[in-house]
Amino acid sequence: MRRNRETGMKSILIVYTGGTIGMVPTENGYSPRPGVFRAALDDIREMHHPAMPRWDFLELDPILDSSNIAVEEWNKIGSVIAENYERYDGFVVMHGTDTMAYTASALSFMLENLAKPVVLTGSQIPLCELRSDGRDNLVTSMLVAAEGRACEVCLCFGGRLLRGNRAIKSSADGMIAFASPNCAPLAEVGISTRYLDSAFRPLPAGAFRFQRFENIPIGVIKVFPGIQFELFEKIVTESLRGVVLETFGAGNIPSSSGTLLPIVEKAVRFGAVVVVCSQCPQGTVSLGAYETSSALKRAGVVSGHDLTTEAAIAKLYYLFSKGLGLGEIKSAMEHDICGELTP
Numbered sequence: 001m002r003r004n005r006e007t008g009m010k011s012i013l014i015v016y017t018g019g020t021i022g023m024v025p026t027e028n029g030y031s032p033r034p035g036v037f038r039a040a041l042d043d044i045r046e047m048h049h050p051a052m053p054r055w056d057f058l059e060l061d062p063i064l065d066s067s068n069i070a071v072e073e074w075n076k077i078g079s080v081i082a083e084n085y086e087r088y089d090g091f092v093v094m095h096g097t098d099t100m101a102y103t104a105s106a107l108s109f110m111l112e113n114l115a116k117p118v119v120l121t122g123s124q125i126p127l128c129e130l131r132s133d134g135r136d137n138l139v140t141s142m143l144v145a146a147e148g149r150a151c152e153v154c155l156c157f158g159g160r161l162l163r164g165n166r167a168i169k170s171s172a173d174g175m176i177a178f179a180s181p182n183c184a185p186l187a188e189v190g191i192s193t194r195y196l197d198s199a200f201r202p203l204p205a206g207a208f209r210f211q212r213f214e215n216i217p218i219g220v221i222k223v224f225p226g227i228q229f230e231l232f233e234k235i236v237t238e239s240l241r242g243v244v245l246e247t248f249g250a251g252n253i254p255s256s257s258g259t260l261l262p263i264v265e266k267a268v269r270f271g272a273v274v275v276v277c278s279q280c281p282q283g284t285v286s287l288g289a290y291e292t293s294s295a296l297k298r299a300g301v302v303s304g305h306d307l308t309t310e311a312a313i314a315k316l317y318y319l320f321s322k323g324l325g326l327g328e329i330k331s332a333m334e335h336d337i338c339g340e341l342t343p
Contacts, residue, residue, distance in 0.1 A: 010053040010089040010146040018063035019096025021123040021134040032063045040127045053146035066096025074106040082210035090117040090145030104164030105311040108153040109318035113204035117145040118153045161187035165311040165340040181282040182306040214321045218242040229259040242316035243274045251285040251293040268300040277304040311340045
């Protein structure tokens with residue numbers, strides 16, 4: 001009876017991609033092994049509690065350390081969710097922490113008009129270890145997916161539920177490994193789960209659709225004091241489609257050498273979309289607010305506002321994969337699509 005009352009017999013698909021939570025120690029360090037995580041689920045008594053939703057399990061082949069996850073794997077995860085969308089009330093994606101924010105951002109765009117929870121989680125310590133944080137993260141994610149209040153791509157970790165395309169990995173060894181500097185958490189998990197209803201996006205009006213990503217040539221350049229921009233000139237060719245430029249502060253660049261602007265202008269001339277993001281986790285890009293960013297604005301770059309680099313990359317993949325024109329892509333990069341930036 002308790003199961004009926006709390007979850008309404010909801011059905012959740014667990015998608016295991018690999019990552020620390022299911023790794024085992026080897027002579028070369030922790031490594032994922034097929035079947036290990038599925039076997040571990042049977043030993044987690046909470047997964048068989050009456051209040052837990054019904055669940056099925058799917059393990060991707062191959063399972064990977066998340067450092068090895070790229071566009072092909074994003075498409076595979078998205079395809080699994082799309083193919084099973086009508087069969088389940090929600091999805092929990094088990095993923096390594098290193099690139100979890102990238103995958104969460106990618107899924108938030110490719111799963112168009114999503115009206116069900118897709119919750120990414122994992123752990124900093126493998127389940128095979130005594131102090132693993134994986135159990136709590138998994139159980140919490142399952143209950144969040146079953147409650148069905150956060151109908152978007154989320155990242156659940158360390159007692160916080162974050163919008164997937166606003167999350168960044170903020171700690172390599174802390175149990176609270178992710179932050180969302182420019183967007184309040186969707187929920188805080190303590191004795192009870194406290195949802196911030198005002199942060200939720202309205203349910204979409206259109207039908208669910210999966211947009212596969214093409215493997216578009218995209219580059220990231222992080223500005224630092226003394227950077228020799230001429231080293232990057234060789235990558236600016238007609239095949240380059242997008243560039244994320246991580247600048248200082250509100251979009252500022254060093255102007256003393258005079259080498260960056262010709263490279264940016266060349267990229268724009270070749271038809272690349274150059275998106276300016278800030279290296280500061282919190283705050284927004286404001287091109288033209290300082291003299292050192294005005295030249296970028298004149299060169300035809302696009303402001304990323306408060307996009308994370310992870311979200312900017314995923315959004316470029318998404319817009320190019322939809323086959324939009326250059327002007328449409330530039331305009332869309334500066335406007336919110338699925339909660340990735342502050343309007």
